[in-house]
């Protein structure tokens with residue numbers, strides 16, 4: 591039930607900031623006083639865009655940082671030096687594919703065909719190390735994805751209830767019918783989400799106490815729970831008239 595009520599879009603999740611707008615610092619930049627991470631979840635192979643949300647007006651160039659874990663010493667700089675270049679602050683990645691999968695457009699970072707290993711913190715800021723806004727990105731694996739053909743009486747996964755948390759699926763919108771005039775097919779992707787009172791408050795989520803299963807907001811002692819559930823796809827038939 592809860593899953594159905596969750597909206598995946600990350601728009602307007604600003605209610606968390608009591609501190610905002612207090613004091614000059616914030617009026618100028620619209621950034622929260624300390625870095626928080628907006629949670630975002632995707633399925634492997636998806637392409638997504640992360641806007642740099644609260645960049646001060648006078649900043650004309652941003653740099654994106656990638657951090658596997660909070661406070662990790664291995665911070666990779668994803669930057670755009672005349673095109674798409676990634677500079678690894680520790681050592682340059684050997685594989686060239688990673689170089690092609692990130693791109694900066696204006697102040698947004700675009701991640702093409704994200705991999706599970708791309709999960710982590712993405713932070714936009716300046717070369718000097720000022721941080722403006724951050725994301726906690728959870729890329730969920732497709733290997734063990736479950737598929738439910740609803741027309742054949744198959745069901746999506748049941749919610750999992752435990753003492754400290756519950757797990758459920760949050761579905762994206764149905765895709766448009768893949769044919770017209772004849773019976774076609776629609777699908778919707780469902781990602782694993784967790785509800786718990788023990789999430790790290792440093793992370794900002796659309797619903798209170800709810801985040802995706804692979805999020806870093808999930809405390810270490812609960813991080814195994816992601817393995818209890820897989821992302822899923824629901825498929826149903828559809829019939830839409832063809833445009834005249």
Ligand SMILES: *[C@@H]1O[C@H](CO)[C@@H](O)[C@H](O)[C@H]1NC(C)=O
Nearest residue numbers: 786787788789797798799800
């Ligand atoms: C969220 O968790 C906190 C404890 O961390 C609890 O006090 C609060 O009631 C919870 N809110 C909801 C909506 O479940």
